[in-house]
Each structure stands twice: as C-alpha cells, then as structure tokens.
Amino acid sequence: MYISCTMDSSKARNFRRLAEARGNRLLRDIQLIGNLANKNNYTYTDADVRKIFSVVDEELRFTKAKFSVNERKIKLD
Numbered sequence: 001m002y003i004s005c006t007m008d009s010s011k012a013r014n015f016r017r018l019a020e021a022r023g024n025r026l027l028r029d030i031q032l033i034g035n036l037a038n039k040n041n042y043t044y045t046d047a048d049v050r051k052i053f054s055v056v057d058e059e060l061r062f063t064k065a066k067f068s069v070n071e072r073k074i075k076l077d
Contacts, residue, residue, distance in 0.1 A: 032053065036042055 033056075036044070
C-alpha cells in the first residue's frame with residue numbers, strides 16, 4: 001500500500017519545512033568545505049581530501065538507505 005495524498009497535512013508541512021531548512025544548511029556547509037580547497041589559505045594532502053569525502057559519501061549513503069527502508073516498509077503495510 002502506498003502513502004495516500006491524504007497524509008496528515010501538518011506532518012507534511014513539518015517535513016517540508018525541516019527538509020528545506022536542513023537542506024539549505026547542508027548546502028551552505030558543503031560550500032564551506034569547498035572553501036578549504038584554497039591552497040593560499042590551507043595546506044592539505046590528497047589523503048586529507050579523500051578522508052573528508054569518504055566520510056561525507058558514507059553518511060550520505062547511510063541516510064539515503066533510511067529513506068529506502070521506510071519506502072519499502074510503507075509499501076508492504
């Protein structure tokens with residue numbers, strides 16, 4: 001069974017509000033990480049960069065999986 005369009009509107013509004021705020025904060029923080037690429041201000045190695053993006057990629061995969069599990073659970077109910 002799929003989620004119907006009659007989902008509690010306050011829950012949907014709350015989700016959208018929080019998703020927008022958190023998404024905007026995430027994008028800003030990613031841009032700030034990009035600022036670290038300025039070799040005039042920072043010294044780093046390729047290993048440092050790989051570690052940053054390895055951690056970010058893993059957390060993103062973990063978070064995406066949470067949504068996939070929820071989607072499958074809802075369809076099975």
